[in-house]
Amino acid sequence: MRDESFIARLDDLGRLVLPGMILLFFVILTLAPLRVPYVSDALPLLPALVVFQFSLATPERLPGPFLLAMGVLLDLLLGGPGAPVGVSALGFVLIRAAVVANRRYLVGVPFLFQWIGFCLLEWMFMVLVWGFTALWTWTAIDPMPAMVQYAVVIVIYPLLAPILARVRPRDPLNVPEPARGTARPGETTA
Amino acid sequence: MAIRDDFEVATQQLRTILQRFALVFLVLAAFAAMLIGKADTILVENARVLALDLATPALEAIARPVAVANRAIADLREFASLREENARLREENSRLLAWQTAARRLENENNRLRELANFREGPEASFITARVVGDSVSAYVRGALLNVGRKAGVTPGQAVVTGEGLAGRIAEVGDNSARVLFVTDVNSRLPVQVERTRERAILAGNNSPLLRLTLLQSVAGIQPGDRIVTSGSGGSFPVGIPIGEVVQGGSEGTIRVRPFTDFSRLEFVRVVDYGVTGLVNTGPPAGSASPAQKAH
Structure with missing residues (x-):
């Protein structure tokens, strides 16, 4: 059963680095010349969404220095x-x-509360970035594009968050509660 | 034994302190990064270029499928208006053919007059064609990444043009990548002239789709529809590259210009190597621009 243990270790390693890899992917995706209206506006805020979602599920896999x-x-x-x-x-x-x-207040609560939490934190993130950028460059930056970005990313959150939530560990003590996804009790996923 | 216990207790305490103050350390580190960026701009510039060079291959890999998808969406959209588009193009074609005849005649005449007047033309421009591999568009920046860099002869300050007109200028250059700052970016200031009146002005971006024309001596002469072209002042850009047309203004204070380039559809651009970029200190103050100076 050495093979299995090797695969299990590989599996563990994969789970360990997956959140980080996904974050890196979204950071690079920020620059992708995606010309879908509105979605491309929201790309720069998506890494923050990933950080929020994984901090919710597995904060130990996104250590502070890595962030x-x-x-x-x-x-x-x-x-x-x-x-x-x-x-x-x-x-x-x-x-x-x-x-x-x-x-x-954020884990094991209905999805709506997570969404509200995300809205609040993302708003603070946006204001922080906007404020520092305006301060650093000492220009009055039009806040409108940032607002549009924010509005789009708020709408995207319910679409993206359940997918990212699937990356949570599947050990017996941390089975995703049925309320989180669309799975019914007794239903298993591959 | 006691020493070992003491040691363990001490490390435990240290760990608790570290955990307790981890956030403070991280926040301080972030501030330190910002301050370093403010104090040592050359270091940050080099770090940016390095990050660009590292990210460009990954972006290039996803740029092609993304371009195909974008084109498919655009095709679908155009399919609906194929008939009207065709009629419009046929009409435009006949009009352009008439212009072509006029342009040929004027070119010949111009050449002959130049010979007569012994006119010395400015340096000749050559082009470097590049693929747009990344959008550097956020709420604070308007730009793009190109897959050509220093190795292809790109230097900071060069003009970037499309078929429609001027798109922007090169801001940062890596070995195999470069960042374009669009004319719509808030940091973009261009010496321009109004094509009809030959009046000089500065065209500034403010991160919105429209540009602002400032520093005009007389605002009154400007009419909506006037074409704005580069003036060549400062020597970094060729003269007469179209940028956009006036859409509003004239009587009131601000004049808005709509750029000809459709920034949402850029796929290929041309970098204009005009050979005199070293005269204007646009990019980082490092002497990267000087070797590119060529005497024509």
Whole structure:
């Protein structure tokens, strides 16, 4: 049964790095020339969504220093002369801390509450990034595009969050509760 | 034994402290990154270029399927209006043929007059064609990533054009990647002139789809529909690249210009190597632009 244990270890490793890989994917996807109206506007806020969702499910798999690195990478890639490098990192770290501190109100509650929590935190994230960017470049930045981004990402959340929630560990003590997904009691997924 | 216990207790305490202050450390680190970015712009510039060079291959891999999908969507949309489009194009074609005749005649005449006046033309431009592999569009930036870089001869400050007109200028250059800053970006300021009146002005972006024309001596002469072209002041851009047309303004203070380039459909662009980019210090202050100076 050595093979199985090897596969099991590979499986564990995969689960360990999967949230990080997904975050990296969304950070790079930010730059993808996707020309779908509205969706492409929301791309820069999607990494924050991923951070929120995984902080909810498996915060230990997105350690703070990793979030810091991803945030800096996102800021470097998004560019913009004079834009602060590290403001997304600050936002990510704060989102994670806020979710971890309020797990009581966010985990195992109806999806609507998670959505409201996401709306609040994403709003703070957006205001933080907008505020620092305006401060750093010392220009009055039109807040309208940021608002549009925010509105789109709020609508996208219910579509994306259940998919990301599937990445949670499947050990017997942490079976996803039936209320979270569409699964009925007794139903199993591959 | 007691020492070992003490040691364990101490490490335990240290760990608790670290855990308790982990957030503070992380927040401080983020602020430190921002401050370093503010203090050492060259370092950040290099880091940006490095990140771009690393991300470009991944983006290039997804750019092609994305382009195919985008084109399929556009095709579907155009299919609905095929008949009208065809009629419009036929009409436009006949009009353009008439213009072509006029242009040929004028070109010949122009050449002859230049010979007579011993007119020395500016440096000749050459083009580098590039694929847009990434959109650098967010609420704060309007730009794109190209799959060409220093190795292909791209340097900061060069003009980026499409078939319709000017798209922007090169802001950052990596080995095999470059970032374009669109004319609509809030950091974009261009010396331009009004084609009809030859009046000079500055065209500024503000992250919205329309551009703002400022510093005009007399606002009154501008009419909606006037074409705005590059003036070549500062020597970084060729003269006369169309940028957009005036859509509103004239009597009131602000004049809005709609760019000709459709930024939502960019797939290929051309980087104009005009050979004099070193004159204008646009990109990072590093001496990356000077070797590209060519004497024509």
